[in-house]
């Protein structure tokens with residue numbers, strides 16, 4: 001669709017894959033040398049090219065290569081990079097004022113974003129929101145709010161869960177390397193219980209939801225005590241843990257347990273939210289109504305913004321001045337969010353996510369039939385993944401996953417890997433991507449698999 005190029009803020013960006021140098025090209029290599037000298041090694045690089053422009057379904061590098069974007073900057077630019085409404089609204093806000101601090105002098109865009117969040121998130125109860133800069137900060141604040149509301153301390157999280165890189169959210173996160181290793185000690189009163197991971201459930205996918213819920217509830221009841229639990233925190237589709245969709249029935253059981261025991265049920269929709277999975281929010285697929293929901297990534301078309309939204313009586317539990325931060329809910333980021341939400345609504349990007357699944361999933365399934373290294377195909381909407389294993393079993397194969405990603409990069413397709421075992425290739429295209437680019441991206445993946 002040619003509209004994709006018109007949607008980007010800058011000069012029209014050709015919606016095409018174009019590899020004109022070896023990857024990385026000479027200019028990227030030069031910049032990489034400067035990065036290595038000036039930037040801390042802890043900041044890693046997935047694909048060693050430097051970005052110049054991006055929009056629609058492509059990312060162009062400094063050497064003139066154009067990559068099909070199956071990453072969206074980690075599920076952020078669902079509306080595309082520099083989406084027209086994001087640029088228009090953020091630019092106008094930049095010219096008016098850049099910052100007052102909402103705690104000093106409030107401004108309308110902050111309130112408007114909170115009003116939109118009340119409309120868009122699941123639940124027809126009275127809602128309020130608070131805005132922050134990053135997903136981790138939103139999760140931290142959800143914990144603060146749940147603790148002060150319940151006057152309890154324990155927080156329950158799940159195997160394979162990911163919630164951020166700050167001290168509290170590292171404690172909430174499951175995976176040691178690279179997120180936690182060497183960075184302890186971690187915050188106390190965090191308890192991790194099993195999640196219903198169908199592909200790896202030992203007694204089989206059919207029993208997974210029931211057994212995992214029973215185990216989780218038993219552990220919470222016996223090891224923590226339900227009456228001590230402030231919040232149960234879960235991603236409705238687990239992101240960094242490997243795009244795990246908890247077996248159907250698991251989430252409703254856990255949500256019901258929370259409700260029965262006065263525990264705040266928090267859905268971390270930072271990666272799965274804002275149309276990514278084919279609904280505004282992934283928990284809608286099983287009719288889950290969380291007490292609190294954390295959002296970030298897709299909310300503002302690439303500008304840093306995050307939110308906690310939920311039941312007004314819970315959100316209001318924190319005393320005046322107890323929540324906030326200098327930059328949280330920055331006016332330019334809020335204006336961008338309003339532009340992103342406008343775009344999602346006008347282009348019905350939830351339906352576009354479903355269409356992306358319709359195009360991609362059958363082709364991924366066919367590849368799984370053809371190539372034994374693909375053990376599982378899963379996800380929904382435009383949050384899809386393949387899990388790569390040693391043929392003949394389910395032993396994770398992170399080496400082949402890395403090799404496959406590298407081959408895709410060399411051939412002009414930006415893909416990301418993930419997963420507790422480092423063996424999941426995930427697909428997060430911008431929701432506005434052209435369908436022919438989507439298919440061409442899959443052709444590249446197919447060629448890379450053939451060349452392994």
Ligand SMILES: *Cc1c(COP(=O)(O)O)cnc(C)c1O
Pocket residue numbers: 133134135136137139162163164165235239240268269270271272296297
């Ligand atoms: C990315 C992510 C976070 C952390 O967000 P940041 O903006 O990187 O701090 C938290 N939870 C989930 C589910 C995420 O995917």
